[in-house]
Amino acid sequence: MKLLINTATAALLAIAGAGYATSAQAATICFAFQDLETEFWIAGHKAITTTLTEAGHTVIERNANEDANRQLEQVRDCVAQGVDGIIIIPQDGESAVTIVNEAQSADVPIAVFNRPPSDLSKGIIVVADNATIAEQATDFVVGQALESTSGDEKLNALIIVGDLGDPNAVGRKDGFYAAINKHEDRFNVIEVASEWDAATALANLEAAVTANPEIDMMFTSSDFLFPTIRSVLEPRGMWKKAGEEGHIPLAGLDGDATACQLIKDGFVSATGVQDLYFEADSAMTAILKAVEEGNAQPNEVIEDPGFALTSANLADREMDMWGCVLLSEGFLKN
Amino acid sequence: MKPSTDRAFDFAVRNATYLIFACVLLYFGLQSPGFLMPESLANIVKQASFIGIAALGMTFVLLTRGIDLSVGSVMFLAPLIAGFAMREYGLPVWLGFVVAVLAGVVLGGINALFVAWLRVIPFIVTLASLFLFRGFGTWLTSSTQFDFSEDMRSFGLSSVVGIPTPIVIFAIVALIAHIILAHTTFGRQIYAFGNDPEAARKSGINTQWLQARVYVICSVCAAISGFVLIAQIGRLDVAFGEGREFDVIAAAVLGGASLMGGVGSAFGAVVGATLIQTVKLGLVFTGVNLYLQPIMQGIIIFLAVFADGLREKRLLSRLKRTIRPLENA
Numbered sequence: 001m002k003l004l005i006n007t008a009t010a011a012l013l014a015i016a017g018a019g020y021a022t023s024a025q026a027a028t029i030c031f032a033f034q035d036l037e038t039e040f041w042i043a044g045h046k047a048i049t050t051t052l053t054e055a056g057h058t059v060i061e062r063n064a065n066e067d068a069n070r071q072l073e074q075v076r077d078c079v080a081q082g083v084d085g086i087i088i089i090p091q092d093g094e095s096a097v098t099i100v101n102e103a104q105s106a107d108v109p110i111a112v113f114n115r116p117p118s119d120l121s122k123g124i125i126v127v128a129d130n131a132t133i134a135e136q137a138t139d140f141v142v143g144q145a146l147e148s149t150s151g152d153e154k155l156n157a158l159i160i161v162g163d164l165g166d167p168n169a170v171g172r173k174d175g176f177y178a179a180i181n182k183h184e185d186r187f188n189v190i191e192v193a194s195e196w197d198a199a200t201a202l203a204n205l206e207a208a209v210t211a212n213p214e215i216d217m218m219f220t221s222s223d224f225l226f227p228t229i230r231s232v233l234e235p236r237g238m239w240k241k242a243g244e245e246g247h248i249p250l251a252g253l254d255g256d257a258t259a260c261q262l263i264k265d266g267f268v269s270a271t272g273v274q275d276l277y278f279e280a281d282s283a284m285t286a287i288l289k290a291v292e293e294g295n296a297q298p299n300e301v302i303e304d305p306g307f308a309l310t311s312a313n314l315a316d317r318e319m320d321m322w323g324c325v326l327l328s329e330g331f332l333k334n
Numbered sequence: 335m336k337p338s339t340d341r342a343f344d345f346a347v348r349n350a351t352y353l354i355f356a357c358v359l360l361y362f363g364l365q366s367p368g369f370l371m372p373e374s375l376a377n378i379v380k381q382a383s384f385i386g387i388a389a390l391g392m393t394f395v396l397l398t399r400g401i402d403l404s405v406g407s408v409m410f411l412a413p414l415i416a417g418f419a420m421r422e423y424g425l426p427v428w429l430g431f432v433v434a435v436l437a438g439v440v441l442g443g444i445n446a447l448f449v450a451w452l453r454v455i456p457f458i459v460t461l462a463s464l465f466l467f468r469g470f471g472t473w474l475t476s477s478t479q480f481d482f483s484e485d486m487r488s489f490g491l492s493s494v495v496g497i498p499t500p501i502v503i504f505a506i507v508a509l510i511a512h513i514i515l516a517h518t519t520f521g522r523q524i525y526a527f528g529n530d531p532e533a534a535r536k537s538g539i540n541t542q543w544l545q546a547r548v549y550v551i552c553s554v555c556a557a558i559s560g561f562v563l564i565a566q567i568g569r570l571d572v573a574f575g576e577g578r579e580f581d582v583i584a585a586a587v588l589g590g591a592s593l594m595g596g597v598g599s600a601f602g603a604v605v606g607a608t609l610i611q612t613v614k615l616g617l618v619f620t621g622v623n624l625y626l627q628p629i630m631q632g633i634i635i636f637l638a639v640f641a642d643g644l645r646e647k648r649l650l651s652r653l654k655r656t657i658r659p660l661e662n663a
């Protein structure tokens with residue numbers, strides 16, 4: 001499976017990486033990530049390390065195991081080793097600010113991948129527009145939910161929220177509400193905390209569905225929770241394909257391989273897609289450019305507009321989603 | 335204080351955890367009557383089984399003045415090893431369960447080796463094994479999720495005479511733990527060791543062997559706990575079980591186990607785990623704001639621990655008074 005991920009990643013990045021691989025001098029880049037718990041982070045990690053290495057750069061990898069203090073120490077260690085640049089996936093928005101300041105004080109350019117600091121003014125910040133992407137995905141299932149009812153009765157919309165300390169989770173929640181508020185008088189909202197943990201999501205979702213057996217649409221802040229959602233809905237006869245009696249329009253966000261498979265199967269209607277390869281490419285290009293130009297404090301926000309892959313545009317946009325690319329390479333056949 | 339008021343206060347502090355439990359049920363029941371329906375109550379116990387089974391094992395360790403910080407990692411690694419065995423050798427789910435238990439024995443044995451025979455402080459040993467076991471599991475999976483077969487999910491979602499399988503397993507583990515602690519020589523030796531390790535050793539108890547068994551039991555319980563929860567989801571993510579050691583310790587302590595050893599029971603662990611889950615799910619059930627939920631959880635758990643502290647203090651003061659025989663005693 002590792003080979004398949006490598007192959008897919010390398011193939012997709014070959015064109016993107018070629019541009020700067022030849023122009024930039026060989027650099028030593030410290031890549032400090034918080035952990036690799038989901039498909040998104042694994043694919044992002046592969047994209048960055050593979051491309052940099054293949055372009056002749058040296059990558060020093062540091063895994064903080066979800067410990068913000070450890071990540072700060074790891075970045076300090078990288079600075080002490082004299083790296084040319086740093087790319088981080090921070091544990092949270094607050095610790096990211098401290099780490100960016102630490103690197104810039106030491107005159108080492110730093111890029112933050114996907115999880116933005118609470119202060120966007122310093123460092124190269126590559127971030128998905130979580131709110132807009134979530135809104136697009138939610139819009140689609142809101143439309144489906146409204147179409148499935150003939151009267152004006154209020155519908156129940158359930159959102160599984162991520163860790164509220166994570167700016168991405170907050171952005172996704174905001175995007176969900178932006179879509180819901182377009183039809184404010186038509187929806188009751190049920191919020192379920194997941195803390196980005198499958199066991200917590202399982203317990204809380206069971207309670208929420210027991211309290212509110214009539215769910216008309218659902219949005220999960222991350223695709224990795226779809227198996228958990230299935231575990232709760234299936235025994236209650238609520239895990240149905242589109243077109244079957246009792247189908248609940250479901251949407252997620254990330255664009256992973258599981259979501260791709262579930263959209264194809266008809267269980268999931270939409271997922272917000274972060275353009276992983278665009279984000280990885282942007283972070284690498286910007287940091288290598290700063291190294292080459294000798295810019296120690298580059299400050300720039302690079303936004304990934306993303307898009308929503310839905311059951312309606314699946315045929316056209318399937319291969320724009322990183323999860324579908326991995327799926328086509330057999331990622332889920334582990 | 336009048337004798338009748340005194341007795342009522344005594345009763346309240348002695349049964350503080352249960353009274354808080356009753357108050358919590360009543361409060362959420364009044365807020366949302368559906369909370370007290372059988373389906374909802376069954377859901378609470380089912381979701382409590384995950385932390386509860388591990389808390390039963392943790393109680394054994396706490397009774398011996400020890401601590402096991404590796405339970406979250408064992409919850410992750412043991413089912414993972416079972417999953418690989420099931421996939422590689424086509425084992426049925428029940429054999430996978432046996433493999434998970436055996437993995438728990440081995441992982442607990444590693445802790446036991448260092449704690450019981452090499453005399454390393456349990457906190458340090460299990461902190462090291464926390465990273466060791468999780469690191470090993472992350473290496474095995476290359477950070478990718480592990481999908482179990484449909485049979486595994488069928489097992490997790492199955493029921494025995496209408497009772498969900500996780501609850502049945504929780505009940506069996508709790509019963510076995512209760513029998514061991516309350517009705518066997520080994521159980522009495524655990525309490526004796528927890529109250530005074532040196533006195534226990536001098537009285538002829540093989541304290542090394544006793545400590546070793548306790549850490550193995552704790553890891554086995556964590557392995558069962560992880561297996562039972564993963565069976566419900568069907569997928570194991572690398573972050574699974576992270577930080578759960580704190581929930582497990584909190585459940586055991588809330589159920590009356592003392593971090594100083596010698597005090598605690600299997601029933602208490604069940605109550606502690608169920609109380610925590612009742613609070614968590616009650617907040618979800620009644621739709622409390624997500625930002626307020628952790629604050630409310632913290633307040634209720636703090637109240638329960640405060641009442642427990644009050645009980646301890648009260649009991650100690652009562653003991654002092656009985657140095658002289660009480661009149662009409």
